[in-house]
Amino acid sequence: MEQLISKILDSGIDVTSTKNEQALLLWEHVKQHIASNSHEKAYCHLAIAEWRHRLGQPRLSVDELRSAIRYLDSDAELTIDIKQTLSERLIAIGEYGQALNEYVDLTNLAIEHGFIDHYVRAVLGMGELCEAYGDDTRALRYYQKIESIDHAIMNRALRLKYKLHIIACNLRQGHYASARDMQVECEDLSIMVNDPALQGEVILNQAILLRSDSHYVEALQCLSQIANLAAQHKSSWLSAQVNLEKARSLIGLDRIDAAMMLLHSSLRHISPLSSPLLVNKLYQAISQIYADQDRFKDALAIEKKSYQVESDLLKRVPISDLGPQQLRRLARFELQLKLILSEQENRELKVTTETQKDAVEKLKQDVYTDPLTGLHNRRWLDIKLKDLILHDNDFTFLVVDIDHFKSINDELSHLVGDKAITSVATELAKYFRFKGASCIRFGGEEFLVILENHKVPKAVMHAENYRQRIMQFNWEPILGDRNLTVSIGVTEHRPNENTQQTFYRADKALYQAKAQGRNQVCSES
Numbered sequence: 001m002e003q004l005i006s007k008i009l010d011s012g013i014d015v016t017s018t019k020n021e022q023a024l025l026l027w028e029h030v031k032q033h034i035a036s037n038s039h040e041k042a043y044c045h046l047a048i049a050e051w052r053h054r055l056g057q058p059r060l061s062v063d064e065l066r067s068a069i070r071y072l073d074s075d076a077e078l079t080i081d082i083k084q085t086l087s088e089r090l091i092a093i094g095e096y097g098q099a100l101n102e103y104v105d106l107t108n109l110a111i112e113h114g115f116i117d118h119y120v121r122a123v124l125g126m127g128e129l130c131e132a133y134g135d136d137t138r139a140l141r142y143y144q145k146i147e148s149i150d151h152a153i154m155n156r157a158l159r160l161k162y163k164l165h166i167i168a169c170n171l172r173q174g175h176y177a178s179a180r181d182m183q184v185e186c187e188d189l190s191i192m193v194n195d196p197a198l199q200g201e202v203i204l205n206q207a208i209l210l211r212s213d214s215h216y217v218e219a220l221q222c223l224s225q226i227a228n229l230a231a232q233h234k235s236s237w238l239s240a241q242v243n244l245e246k247a248r249s250l251i252g253l254d255r256i257d258a259a260m261m262l263l264h265s266s267l268r269h270i271s272p273l274s275s276p277l278l279v280n281k282l283y284q285a286i287s288q289i290y291a292d293q294d295r296f297k298d299a300l301a302i303e304k305k306s307y308q309v310e311s312d313l314l315k316r317v318p319i320s321d322l323g324p325q326q327l328r329r330l331a332r333f334e335l336q337l338k339l340i341l342s343e344q345e346n347r348e349l350k351v352t353t354e355t356q357k358d359a360v361e362k363l364k365q366d367v368y369t370d371p372l373t374g375l376h377n378r379r380w381l382d383i384k385l386k387d388l389i390l391h392d393n394d395f396t397f398l399v400v401d402i403d404h405f406k407s408i409n410d411e412l413s414h415l416v417g418d419k420a421i422t423s424v425a426t427e428l429a430k431y432f433r434f435k436g437a438s439c440i441r442f443g444g445e446e447f448l449v450i451l452e453n454h455k456v457p458k459a460v461m462h463a464e465n466y467r468q469r470i471m472q473f474n475w476e477p478i479l480g481d482r483n484l485t486v487s488i489g490v491t492e493h494r495p496n497e498n499t500q501q502t503f504y505r506a507d508k509a510l511y512q513a514k515a516q517g518r519n520q521v522c523s524e525s
Contacts (some may be wrong), residue, residue, distance in 0.1 A: 042071035136169040216252040240266040318376035372439040397506040398449035405445040485519035
C-alpha cells in the first residue's frame, strides 16, 4: 500500500482532497493507469468499495470487495479481513445465503492459517443467522463452539460480543438465571472495551432483567443511560432496541400512549431489510397493544405486516444449511483448533538451541525495546516467556493499566497522553529494578511485569507499593490539576500451563480491579 501511495503522490494526485463521486473516479484512474501489480489493484478495489458503501451503494460495494479478493490469492490475512467485511455487507442487503457461504470460507481459511479471532467471527456470524431466523436454540449451539476456545480470543470486544449474544438468546427463551450469571461477566468486561454499542447492549440487557422482575421504573432509569452511547455510535438498531424495551416497561406501568409513540417512531427509523427480526418485534408489540384495547381490526392489519416480514425472512435465511451437518463440520474443526493451540504451547516449550541464543544476542536492542518508553516490547516478551517455560521457572504476572486514559488523550491531547505513559513507564522501571523483575509495554496504556520466583502475596505487595507510588506522583507539570492512577491485576503461572491462559487470568483480575472502582490491585489465583 505504501508503494502505491508513493506512486500516486509522484503522479501529482492528492487522494485526500477528493470525496464521493470524484473519489470514485480518482481511484478508477489509479487502478487503470497507476497500479501495476495485483496487490495495488486490490487496494484500489477496496478504496472504491469503501466509497460505494459511504455513498449508499451497497451492492456495488459488494462487487468491488469480491474483485479485491480475486487479486489476493497469496495474501491470506488480508483476504480473510475483506471476506469478513463482505459477509457483513451481504447481511446488510439481505443476501443471507451468500453471507453464509462467506462464513464457511472464513472458517476454512482461519483454521488453515491459525487465525483464532477470525474463526470466532465467522462462527458468530452463523449464530447470528440462526437468531435472525428466530432459532435461538440453534444459535446457542454455535455460540457454545466459541465458548470452548474463549481463553484463546485475543480481542476483548469480540469476547464481549459473543457473550452478549448468548445472553440475548437466553433472555428471549426466558432463561433469566443463565442470563444473569453471564451478565455479571459482561459488565466487568465492558469496562475494558471502548465500544459504545457493546456497552449499550450490556445496559440494555440489565434493563430487560429488571423488567422481568416487574421493576419497570428501575428499567426505564437504566435505559436512560444508553441514549448518549447510541448517539456516539449513531446506531439506529440500538436506539430502536432501547425504544422497544422502554415501550415494554411503559406498558407495564399502563402508559400505553407513550409506548405506542415510541414503537411507531422506531418503525419509521429502522429498515425491515437490515433488521427484520427487530421490525417484527416492533410489529408484535403494537399488535398486542391493539388487541388489549379490543382494536382487533388494527391488530390484524399489523399482524399481516409482521407475517410478511417474517415470511420474507424465512425464505432468505438458509436455515437448512445451518443444521447438524454444519455443526458437525465445526466439531471436526475443534480438534484442529486444539492442535493449533497445542502447537503454540509446544513452541513455548521447545528447546532453544545455542545457535538461536547467539542469534538473539546479535539482534539490535531496538528490535526488543518499545521506542516511546524504553521498556521491553512484545517481541522480547515472547522470547522471555519461552525461556521461563523451558527452564520451569516459577513466575507471576502483574498487568498494569492506566485508569481513564482515553479521557486524558481526548481532553489534553495525545502528546500529553504520551508523556503520561512515559512517566508511568519510568516509575515502573525505577520500582521493579530488582533481580528477577522484567517490565514490558504490552500495548497502548497497558504494561506487564514479570516477577520470577514470586508468589501472589508478595507480588500483590509490590503491586500495591507501585500503585501508591503512581497515585502520589507529582502529575501537575504534565496533567495540570488532574491526577492519574493505575489498576493492577495479579496472577501466578501454574505448572504445565499455557502462558496465554496465565495472562487471561491476570486480565480477569484487572477487569475486577476496574469494576470495583479502579486505582486498586486485585489477584486471581
